[in-house]
Amino acid sequence: METTDVVILGAGAAGLMAGIEAGRRGRRVIVLDHARAPGEKIRISGGGRCNFTNRALTRQNAMARFLSANPRFALSALSRYTPDDFIARIDAAGIAWHEKHLGQLFCDGKATQVVDLLVRDLRAAGGALRLQVSVEGVSRTADGFSVATSAGPILAHSVIVATGGKSIPKMGATGIGYQIARDFGLGLIETRPALVPLTFAEQDLARSAPLSGIALEARVGHGKIGFDEALLFTHRGLSGPAILQISSYWREGDTIEVDLMPGRDIAADLADQRASAGKQALHNALARHMPDKLAQYVVTDTGLTGRLADQPNTALAKIAERVHRWQVRPVGSEGYRTAEVTLGGVDTTELDAKTLQARAVEGLYFIGEVVDVTGWLGGYNFQWAWASGWAAGQVA
Numbered sequence: 001m002e003t004t005d006v007v008i009l010g011a012g013a014a015g016l017m018a019g020i021e022a023g024r025r026g027r028r029v030i031v032l033d034h035a036r037a038p039g040e041k042i043r044i045s046g047g048g049r050c051n052f053t054n055r056a057l058t059r060q061n062a063m064a065r066f067l068s069a070n071p072r073f074a075l076s077a078l079s080r081y082t083p084d085d086f087i088a089r090i091d092a093a094g095i096a097w098h099e100k101h102l103g104q105l106f107c108d109g110k111a112t113q114v115v116d117l118l119v120r121d122l123r124a125a126g127g128a129l130r131l132q133v134s135v136e137g138v139s140r141t142a143d144g145f146s147v148a149t150s151a152g153p154i155l156a157h158s159v160i161v162a163t164g165g166k167s168i169p170k171m172g173a174t175g176i177g178y179q180i181a182r183d184f185g186l187g188l189i190e191t192r193p194a195l196v197p198l199t200f201a202e203q204d205l206a207r208s209a210p211l212s213g214i215a216l217e218a219r220v221g222h223g224k225i226g227f228d229e230a231l232l233f234t235h236r237g238l239s240g241p242a243i244l245q246i247s248s249y250w251r252e253g254d255t256i257e258v259d260l261m262p263g264r265d266i267a268a269d270l271a272d273q274r275a276s277a278g279k280q281a282l283h284n285a286l287a288r289h290m291p292d293k294l295a296q297y298v299v300t301d302t303g304l305t306g307r308l309a310d311q312p313n314t315a316l317a318k319i320a321e322r323v324h325r326w327q328v329r330p331v332g333s334e335g336y337r338t339a340e341v342t343l344g345g346v347d348t349t350e351l352d353a354k355t356l357q358a359r360a361v362e363g364l365y366f367i368g369e370v371v372d373v374t375g376w377l378g379g380y381n382f383q384w385a386w387a388s389g390w391a392a393g394q395v396a
Contacts, residue, residue: 004028006396007147007156009135009177011038013385014368015162016118021393022160023125030156031127032149034134039115040171041164045382050111052090053083053386054379056103066384067248067374069189073348074373077356077387083379086386093117102229104378135163138180144363158396160356160365162389165342166191167369173336177370178345184361187347189372193339194248197239198256198330207297208233214291218242219262222249228262233294237330244377247333248343258326260298261289267320270308274316278309286319298322341381345372356392365392 006022008015011033019031037043042050059079063071066078087105090097095117096108107113122129136148144157163177178188200208211233218231220242232240246256266289273285285308286295302318304311336342346366350358356371358364367388375381 001153001155003155004030005156006030006158006160007032007145007154008160008162009138009147009180010162010164010368011035011129011131012041012162012164012368013039013118013382014389015160016122017386017389018160018162018365018367018393018396019127019129020118020121020125021390022396023122023127025394026126027396029122029125029127030154031122031129032133032135032147033129033131034150035172036132037115038119038129038131041168042115042118042382043111044171045111046106048111049106049109050114051104051106051379051382052097052114053086053105053383054103054376055083055087055099055105057083057380057383065376065380067194067343068348068372070348070372073351073353074384074387076353077391078383081387081390083383085390086383089117090114102378135176137183138364139183140361158363158365160367160392160396161370162368163370165345165369166336167193167339167342169336177366181346181350181366181370184358184364186350186358186360186366189344189347191342191344193333193336194343194374195244195340195377196247196333196335196338197234197237198243198247198250199237199332199334201331204331205235205237208237209235210293211297214294215240216260216290216294217262219259220246221257221259222246222254225249231258231260236334238328241377244340248374248376250330250333252332253329255327255329258328259324260294260326261323264289265320266323267313267316270311270316270319271313274308274311278307280308282306282308282311282319286323290323340377341374342369343374345370348372354391355395356388357395363396365396367392 005027006029008031011031019029023029095113134150145159147154161177212235215232219228227242227245229241231242283296283299356365368385
């Protein structure tokens, strides 16, 4: 029977990072994955350019930008392995990158450069990468663990679970990491799709269908949280970065509020137009500020008709209310099929924040998306993967 020091379950961002760090400490490392290629989420992220971190992340704002039952849990790993640390690795490898907006960093070239870097570093550290090997379970032994796989059992002193969550099942996402946690008596926080488009009920879709494909900058809010980013109307409901962000906070039955023209006063704008171009139809006046189909949708929604000149200030206020404080009640989300990440996971109260080791099971670690730590859109989840993988790799 094969033996090793560390078996890592999952060859994604967190798993590869943990393997590199453990290997550099002289540990014998085997990284297993059922996929044909490593780092598949890295490869498809950022439109194939990999949004590999976010330089706006700081220790001061991390608690607000990561969702967890215990928002403080991620601070230890994130403060010890920062965006600058990963940028240094990218720079040392000669991978060109650029910053878009809100601190989001992307490769100039293909995301596979990041995958290749990680695989190269893993092998340089002496780690073995085994693909198309399924993990069937993990059990305790006198000296560590036995990992049952489709290629036979492996004995290891330590096991690092980096299996990811349930998002994007077409890439092979499974719940094996959660099952391993349950098998060892660890608690779980209920999982749900996050960073995911939201869907409308049939009656709402019938009205909004003509808007499919329209995109604009908007502010989308839920309670005290709000995001100023792009919004996209789809044939199922709403998408775009602002919607993906708010989806992590939204729950079924909740209403979200959308400002279709943030930073503007549409009532004042229309009042100015009324004085100079009052003969135009109301929706044509509004269409000077937003796409024509959306302007028609908004005006129809208010029940107003006629020329701009015929509208009293109360009518313009009604338009403004609909534009700046549109109340939307999605019926659901597109689910794990299109969700970028999974909210919830292994309960952080079961893990040591510094090492990511299970408090009750020496030698068993959980890192990355499988843990109840979920970041905002824009490179935050990759930074959690690098940081949690790095932290576990220092000690496993």
